[in-house]
Amino acid sequence: LHMGKTMKEDLTVVAKYINKLYPPEFNVFSIYAELYHNYFASQAKKSAESHLEDKDIYLLLSWVHNFYPKDMRKDHDLAMELDKVRLGSLLPSSLSKELENKYLDSEEVTVKNSLSRCLDKEIQRWKEDKEPEKLNGHFHSELLGIFVIQSIYSSQKRAEDISKAVGEELSCRLLKELPAFLRSYRDAFEDFKEKSKKHRYYKPILISNINNCWNFR
Numbered sequence: 001l002h003m004g005k006t007m008k009e010d011l012t013v014v015a016k017y018i019n020k021l022y023p024p025e026f027n028v029f030s031i032y033a034e035l036y037h038n039y040f041a042s043q044a045k046k047s048a049e050s051h052l053e054d055k056d057i058y059l060l061l062s063w064v065h066n067f068y069p070k071d072m073r074k075d076h077d078l079a080m081e082l083d084k085v086r087l088g089s090l091l092p093s094s095l096s097k098e099l100e101n102k103y104l105d106s107e108e109v110t111v112k113n114s115l116s117r118c119l120d121k122e123i124q125r126w127k128e129d130k131e132p133e134k135l136n137g138h139f140h141s142e143l144l145g146i147f148v149i150q151s152i153y154s155s156q157k158r159a160e161d162i163s164k165a166v167g168e169e170l171s172c173r174l175l176k177e178l179p180a181f182l183r184s185y186r187d188a189f190e191d192f193k194e195k196s197k198k199h200r201y202y203k204p205i206l207i208s209n210i211n212n213c214w215n216f217r
Contacts, residue, residue, distance in 0.1 A: 003043060007036045008072055015077040029081045037087040044090040048099055054106045057099055058162070064090045065163040100166055108173045111155050115181045118147055119188065126192050131201045132208040139208035144185070145215040152178060182216065
């Protein structure tokens, strides 16, 4: 953040005031921009090659795909000058791809585990002597009908915020996880239907799960 802010502020000064003090052939702005970029890129590469937590990988990818190439160009004076320089990416494509794969693998496992824990909690709720929650007068399961969908959607949205390509790749992966989750959900529900017919809230629980099906569709 400090490097990004410093680079943006300093290059703005170069673009507005220093550039015009030199003949055009000196390419003063280009020299400044390339030097800043090379240092920033070297630090980004150094970070990428070290051990990073998942949240750090996400942040670094956000810099590579969004903050650096887009936010740096919001200032009108900078945009005009930077378009002439074409600084390129903060990371080599191979290293960026490696980070993307790490992020995708981690996010896929996180969502998968989250859905599994959610189903375990829901199965436990079926066993309790408790009536299901109601939403607008209808039985429903907030844990399943809302949490599962939100988990998948928010995960896709975070990935899309990095880049469209990363978002599409994660969507493909999660579209494989969702049917697997739904099969586990169906099997658990069928088991409940067969073995828990004497449950005090058997019918409301059936209704709440039937109502969930509409949301999942």
